[in-house]
Amino acid sequence: MIATQKAPPPEAETGIDPHLRNLAIVVVLGVVMTVLDSTIVNVAITALGKDFDTSLSTIQWVVTGYTLALSMAIPMTGWSVRRFGARTMWLVSLGLFIGGSLLCGLAWSVPSLIVFRVLQGLGGGMLMPVGQTMLVREAGPSRMGRVMSIVSVPAMLAPVLGPLLGGAIVDHLSWRWMFYVNIPLCAAALLAAVRMLPRDTERDADARLDVLGILLLSPGLAALVYGLSEAGNGSSLTGARFLTSVIAGAALVIAFALHALRKREGALIELRLLRTRAFTTATGGFFLYSASVFGLMILIPLFARIVRGESALDSGWLLAPMGAGAMITMSVAGRLVDRFGGHWIAAGGAAIVLIGTLGLTTLDPTTGRAFIMGAMFVVGLGHGMIAPSLMAASYQGLPREAVGAATTGANILIRVGSSFGTAVMAVVLQIAIRHEVPGASGNLAEAASQHTADTPTLLTNAFTETFWWTAAILMAALLPILAVPGKAKAAES
Incomplete structure (x- = not known):
């Protein structure tokens, strides 16, 4: 009797059922351009610098701002899904990314482009973890490998296809098309999400945001990623910018870990649940x-x-x-x-x-x-x-x-x-x-x-x-x- 109750449904044994397949399509459509945008702009840095007549160190923030926004948005995922529901957060995040992409294409100056890239990154940063959360909940243990192979597609192809797509656009079109190209695909993803995603049933209206946790973890991650990015761009390991960023970032992340382990419930990330x-x-x-x-x-x-x-x-x-x-x-x-x-x-x-x-x-x-x-x-x-x-x-x-x-x-x-x-x-x-x-x-x-x-x-x-x-x-x-x-x-x- 017990073994019968624990057995997975037949579709879990044989393959991915239509509902899970539709969910996977929605997630891949939404995530693919957000991940591509992590690398697609890299090849256009020189073109952007010439168009806006600014230095490389300034225009580099078009890439860095997006990366930092992605890093700072990820910690918000768990709480936002608990509080508002996965479907709601998916639609909001995708909407932010589409809006940010349109504004990036219309940018009239370097500061405006950087600000719009940050907005784009805030939306894009939550899409991958929200999508994974929806898929993992729906798939269950017996189909986890197949589902993860689907959600891995954007992450695996983006570093490869991003520079190619970016190079082709820069060589033959305006750099603005690197952002405009997001809009039709993401609009299709938004329409698919509205039609295919079920209504949110798992919401906790009493879920409180761990304010101290977000004040420690998001800036800590941003500082850590920024310092490592500076080293990747050629900064000295003994330089003040690298050392300050990495030390401050590591200290904030460690402080968050201690805070999360001491907090009985409601931590931004429940680290105690992950002791496996x-x-x-x-x-x-x-x-x-x-x-x-x-x-x-x-x-x-x-x-x-x-x-x-x-x-x-x-x-x-x-x-x-x-x-x-x-x-x-x-x-x-x-x-x-x-x-x-x-x-x-x-x-x-x-x-x-x-x-x-x-x-x-x-x-x-x-x-x-x-x-x-x-x-x-x-x-x-x-x-x-x-x-x-x-x-x-x-x-x-x-x-x-x-x-x-x-x-x-x-x-x-x-x-x-x-x-x-x-x-x-x-x-x-x-x-x-x-x-x-x-x-x-x-x-x-x-x-x-x-x-x-x-x-x-x-x-x-x-x-x-x-x-x-x-x-x-x-x-x-x-x-x-x-x-x-x-x-x-x-x-x-």
């Missing part, structure tokens, strides 16, 4: 993996542009095979995770990514594009296995009321991890350049401009040394990944 081996190991592995793979995706275009002298669009194409590889393994990985658990699938994916990364450590100035694209295709095959596996594993053994906290916590760790990886790889590359190129300060443009016969070889050596660091971080990620509990063990707990 599955969540800790899966998100810890994802943090380190994100650092490694995002660092890799920064290094490849830099190598193409600095060492090989390729255009932004051509260098972006080197990342395209990664998306193709991920698409091949992603849907299969989701089904395997539902059947066998994510433990060995994630570990196998990490090993495949490691093989592709080790291939990049053998580059020389004459290495053909086919070899680099082949290595990135291998990385993509592993990437498509890791993302759905670890995302699904992080929810193992968690009660339904902990889904919001888990989703928020995981999104925060992934965002900080990607910023951390970008910063570490940029700093390691600078140090390697100073070591390899005589008289170089670590500045890429300065080192490349020396135009000696040995410069390409010396710069390539600096890049391959840095690829070894990405491989080392990836191997470190294997430790928590191997500790993720298997499906049978999770079911017993």
Whole structure:
């Protein structure tokens, strides 16, 4: 009798039912452009600076403002979903993103563009965690892998397609179309959400906002991400801006953790609910993996542009095979995770990514594009296995009321991890350049401009040394990944 009551419904065993499929379509439609906008503008920084006749350090805030707004909005997700409902927050967030996109396209000055990018980021920051929360609640444990493979699509393809789309728009259209292109797709997502999402039934009108928590965590994350972004953009690790931001951000995040653990109920993120081996190991592995793979995706275009002298669009194409590889393994990985658990699938994916990364450590100035694209295709095959596996594993053994906290916590760790990886790889590359190129300060443009016969070889050596660091971080990620509990063990707990 008990076993019969606990058995999942037939559709959970055989596949994704129409209601869950519609929900997944709504989430992917809404999230894809918000994630693309994290990278699409990067290739237009020069064009924006010329159009507005301003410095690079000023126009960089078009990217930084969006990133910081994303980081600050994520912690609000759990409380807002409890208080107003997932459907309501989805529609509000998507509306903010569409409005911000339109205003960005109409921007008349740099300050107005930065302000509108912040508005866009506030809406975009909540869409991914709200969408994940809706899908996890609907899917249940038996379909978690397949659902996470669907929601992983935007996150996997955005770093690859963003620079390509941005480069094509900048080369052939006005930069304003980078924002206008969001509007029709997101409007379709908004219409689909209105028609397909069920009315909110899980609302808690008494849910109170943890004001102290938001005052600690959101600025703390913003400061931490900003400091890491500064390091990624070439700032010195001993510079006042980097040190102040990172130390202040880390102190605020630690203070929030202590506050949340002491608070009996109503914390912005209920950290006590997340004291499970599955969540800790899966998100810890994802943090380190994100650092490694995002660092890799920064290094490849830099190598193409600095060492090989390729255009932004051509260098972006080197990342395209990664998306193709991920698409091949992603849907299969989701089904395997539902059947066998994510433990060995994630570990196998990490090993495949490691093989592709080790291939990049053998580059020389004459290495053909086919070899680099082949290595990135291998990385993509592993990437498509890791993302759905670890995302699904992080929810193992968690009660339904902990889904919001888990989703928020995981999104925060992934965002900080990607910023951390970008910063570490940029700093390691600078140090390697100073070591390899005589008289170089670590500045890429300065080192490349020396135009000696040995410069390409010396710069390539600096890049391959840095690829070894990405491989080392990836191997470190294997430790928590191997500790993720298997499906049978999770079911017993």
